[in-house]
Amino acid sequence: MSPRILPYLLILPVTLFLCLFFLYPFALVAQQAFSNGAGFTLDNFRDVVTYWKFPISLQNTLLLAAAVVPVQLALALLMATMVSRMERGRDLVLYVWTIPLGISDLAAGIIWLAIFEQSGFLNSMMTGLGLVDQPVNLLSYQNPGMVFLAIALAEIWRATAIMLVIIVAGIGLIPKEYYEAAEVFGASPWKRFLRITLPLLRPSLQTALILRVVLAFEVFAVVAALGGTLFPVLMGEIYAYQFDLQNGRAAAALALIVLAISIAFTLVILRVLRVPKGATI
Amino acid sequence: MTATDTLPEAAAAPRKAGQYVYAASVALLCAWVIVPLYLLLINTLSSPETVNSFPKSFIPEFDLGSLQFFAGFEGMLVALKNSVVVAAMTMVLSITIGAPAGYALSRFDFRGKELFRLLILLTRAFPLPLLALPLAVLFIRTGLDDTAFGLALVHTTLAIPFAVLITFSLFSGIPVELEEAAWTLGCTRYTAFTKVVLPLILPGITASAIFAFVISWNEVFAAAVLTIENRTLTAFLLQTLGEAPLHLKFAGGFILVVPALIFIFAVRKYLFAMWGIANR
Numbered sequence: 001m002s003p004r005i006l007p008y009l010l011i012l013p014v015t016l017f018l019c020l021f022f023l024y025p026f027a028l029v030a031q032q033a034f035s036n037g038a039g040f041t042l043d044n045f046r047d048v049v050t051y052w053k054f055p056i057s058l059q060n061t062l063l064l065a066a067a068v069v070p071v072q073l074a075l076a077l078l079m080a081t082m083v084s085r086m087e088r089g090r091d092l093v094l095y096v097w098t099i100p101l102g103i104s105d106l107a108a109g110i111i112w113l114a115i116f117e118q119s120g121f122l123n124s125m126m127t128g129l130g131l132v133d134q135p136v137n138l139l140s141y142q143n144p145g146m147v148f149l150a151i152a153l154a155e156i157w158r159a160t161a162i163m164l165v166i167i168v169a170g171i172g173l174i175p176k177e178y179y180e181a182a183e184v185f186g187a188s189p190w191k192r193f194l195r196i197t198l199p200l201l202r203p204s205l206q207t208a209l210i211l212r213v214v215l216a217f218e219v220f221a222v223v224a225a226l227g228g229t230l231f232p233v234l235m236g237e238i239y240a241y242q243f244d245l246q247n248g249r250a251a252a253a254l255a256l257i258v259l260a261i262s263i264a265f266t267l268v269i270l271r272v273l274r275v276p277k278g279a280t281i
Numbered sequence: 282m283t284a285t286d287t288l289p290e291a292a293a294a295p296r297k298a299g300q301y302v303y304a305a306s307v308a309l310l311c312a313w314v315i316v317p318l319y320l321l322l323i324n325t326l327s328s329p330e331t332v333n334s335f336p337k338s339f340i341p342e343f344d345l346g347s348l349q350f351f352a353g354f355e356g357m358l359v360a361l362k363n364s365v366v367v368a369a370m371t372m373v374l375s376i377t378i379g380a381p382a383g384y385a386l387s388r389f390d391f392r393g394k395e396l397f398r399l400l401i402l403l404t405r406a407f408p409l410p411l412l413a414l415p416l417a418v419l420f421i422r423t424g425l426d427d428t429a430f431g432l433a434l435v436h437t438t439l440a441i442p443f444a445v446l447i448t449f450s451l452f453s454g455i456p457v458e459l460e461e462a463a464w465t466l467g468c469t470r471y472t473a474f475t476k477v478v479l480p481l482i483l484p485g486i487t488a489s490a491i492f493a494f495v496i497s498w499n500e501v502f503a504a505a506v507l508t509i510e511n512r513t514l515t516a517f518l519l520q521t522l523g524e525a526p527l528h529l530k531f532a533g534g535f536i537l538v539v540p541a542l543i544f545i546f547a548v549r550k551y552l553f554a555m556w557g558i559a560n561r
Binding site: 013123 | 306307310311313314315317318320321334335337339379382386388389391401404407408409412416417418435441470495500502523531533534538540541542546
């Protein structure tokens with residue numbers, strides 16, 4: 001077969017598949033969001049945005065992302081640097097640290113429910129230590145801070161691993177010579193981290209942050225397991241529109257809003273962490 | 282006693298302290314991952330009465346009551362089966378569709394290559410489960426609604442960017458010279474691929490297939506939107522979150538976690554290779 005056609009034949013299945021199940025549904029979502037059955041309208045967006053739950057679920061989603069992603073980034077960088085200077089037990093430690101990568105958000109929510117629920121382990125520990133007399137209902141509307149903390153901890157616990165994997169792979173690509181040269185010139189470990197690791201890690205940081213931020217806006221099952229209706233988030237509202245309210249157009253409009261936020265953040269991250277043209281390791 | 286004798290000792294003390302801090306933080310971070318899993322294990326291996334009682338013991342009592350309740354719960358085993366079927370379909374679909382593209386990206390320079398890579402990267406940056414909303418309508422029209430295959434198609438959209446990028450990085454790791462040598466020895470492009478490249482790539486392909494399986498196994502939102510009668514395990518658990526007793530939730534969570542533990546162990550060697558080259 002001619003080498004000129006072969007690559008196109010090879011990418012044809014993926015392209016067709018993505019057109020059918022990625023681009024086409026997107027067109028459908030957009031069409032649904034902007035229509036009222038008869039013609040073009042912005043009513044769906046107006047309905048969604050003026051609904052009393054919209055500001056609070058938007059605020060919750062953004063706050064959660066703002067609280068979770070920086071902690072995850074710092075934690076993943078810390079873990080990755082720790083692993084990179086490890087001699088013995090590196091594989092075992094990496095395996096343990098990447099376990100949450102395979103755990104679904106629903107399972108993670110359930111795991112942290114075991115800790116935070118009223119007869120759970122946190123309450124058992126607090127009564128055991130004599131901090132409280134009887135178990136407290138931590139996940140109730142009287143403790144909004146605790147609900148937020150539980151959800152944030154579950155998210156940090158679950159999704160730091162994906163950043164860790166990307167960053168460890170990125171650090172592995174940085175030539176050792178740079179570190180040796182820096183050591184010769186007397187750079188401290190902290191300085192080496194700031195001046196070598198961070199700048200050369202930019203492409204990996206870009207990937208890691210985009211993936212994490214987009215996924216953070218999609219937070220859904222963790223919240224459903226831990227907070228239920230106490231902590232409305234955007235994705236949960238889409239689900240509610242689709243099922244409880246049977247309003248597909250509103251669900252589509254809200255979906256487009258989530259999409260717009262994701263794209264905006266992706267562009268910001270791409271811009272801030274851009275790799276200068278021609279700069280390679 | 283001279284100054285030169287005492288110097289290394291003085292320097293060694295803080296370094297030793299640093300070593301302890303380092304080891305302690307590694308242990309602490311390991312505990313941070315493992316302890317919550319252990320607590321879930323305790324709840325799973327306790328009788329339903331213990332799970333709902335207070336205070337909790339920090340040692341499991343090895344009672345299979347909760348798991349038996351889980352297995353006996355109406356519709357649960359069917360949901361478990363559905364999850365496995367959908368994940369297996371996703372695995373097969375995403376590799377058969379994705380791997381050829383990964384090969385093309387690693388071996389050929391062709392017009393539109395950058396555009397194609399952009400399309401793949403774009404899918405990764407989008408909140409894909411949202412696609413389930415229009416597809417729900419589309420599937421009703423085509424008769425794919427509430428079927429394992431329909432859901433597998435959506436999960437394949439989730440898994441395919443990973444399948445393409447992972448196989449791309451795997452194929453790039455195999456020198457093209459090996460293939461060229463096979464050609465000079467009388468292999469066609471096809472036999473060179475099956476006899477030389479495929480055996481080398483097979484473990485990596487398996488790893489990325491497992492990755493696709495895990496993505497589908499864990500997916501909640503699209504599964505909940507697209508299935509009604511044939512719910513997968515995640516969708517079933519999500520649906521029953523409101524009214525289900527605690528021991529059912531914990532046993533279900535545990536069943537969700539177990540394959541993940543095994544799969545991550547199976548693919549651990551490839552996790553990093555997957556991301557290293559695919560990043561650039």
